[in-house]
Amino acid sequence: MAGNDGTVGKALEVLDQVAGFGRPVRFSEVLTDSAFPKPTLYRLLQTLVSQNMLSYDHDRQTYAPGARLVRLAHAAWAQSSLAQVASPHLVALSAVTHETVHLAQLDHGQVLYLDKRNAAHPVEMFSQAGKVGPAYCTGVGKAMLACLDAAQADAIIAQQSFHRFQPGTLTTPTALRRELQAIRARGYAFDREEHEPGIICIAAPVLTGSGRVLGAVSVTSTTARTDLAGLEALAPQVRETAQAIARDAAKWSFPDTGTRSLKLAGE
Structure with a gap:
């Protein structure tokens, strides 16, 4: 307190x-x-x-x-935020996919959106840079949770409210843990209209060489424009973007230290 x-x-x-x-x-x-x-x-x-x-x-x-x-906020963004390192990669990913791209980090059990690059035809949605959202029902949140070690994941899962925002929202720790296991196996996460109606996304974690979670990047669209299969086709680009951000972060101010986390399939 x-x-x-x-x-x-x-x-x-x-x-x-x-x-x-x-x-x-x-x-x-x-x-x-x-x-x-x-x-x-x-x-x-x-x-x-x-x-x-x-x-x-x-x-x-x-x-x-x-x-x-x-x-002070501008200084923090320039000196310690992943957003500065990620910016050119987010712009490139949005340009290639023609969809909205997000960058996020975990913040006390929640998702903090660091940056957002809108599609050519943006869609109204909750996420904005500087906003916080739930970790258990967002693509970026689940992508990061899946890569934490067991103790870290348990601590953050215990902080979740498990409010049912939509019919498909995961509402129990057991259901979330099953989902995180599937994310680790395939290497990326989905938001299946779990937080907002009509909003879907695919997300990949940004990890250091030892597997420490720095953040996550996602491509977000709507069910009116595409479906989960269409987003899954973008998985290689999303993961490549996350890996490129991680490489640049390692050269900048994010030393590869701290608790070792789980790695995703194919890492």
Whole structure:
């Protein structure tokens, strides 16, 4: 919990909460969902404003991410995000497939979308760079989960809500583990309209030489445009893109260290 990290942890929790609204937000809205008493929350917001981590609009009486936070976010993207390394590969994959391409990483049991390259005719969907989504019912999430070692996978599976978004959503740890075994055998994952109606994808993990999970890349389309067989035909290109990203990442700032993870078939 943030309280165990003192004032800094509390301030970061408030910052995360404000940013999570995705729009300028009033004090009363933050207070409604806050675990902090009104005076504490007000003090933390004022501190964040004084440090330019949040901005305050006096006319509208709203809080929003501040210039300093935006600057830090850009620095993080440039220095430690897989997105910078992956960018040219995502552009190329989208151009070849004429479909939407995603790049994602695991973030505390969820999927964090790092980048998105739209098709020539984009389709409205949940995913956007900077958004988080469930790991158990997205192609990128399952592709990454399948490559974690048993202890890591168990820890993340325990964090899943297993909400039934669609009729085909996996809703139990047992069903998910069966799916992850199949993903390891074939080397890529599918989203079979499990998160959003009409949205399907094929995804492959981005792995270091020792099998450590860096992220995942996917090609996403709709059932109105193609089917799973059509996406599966793109599997070699998706996997080649993931491997190219991994090679470039190894040359940059992602040393091949850390817990050894499982490898997929054909790796």
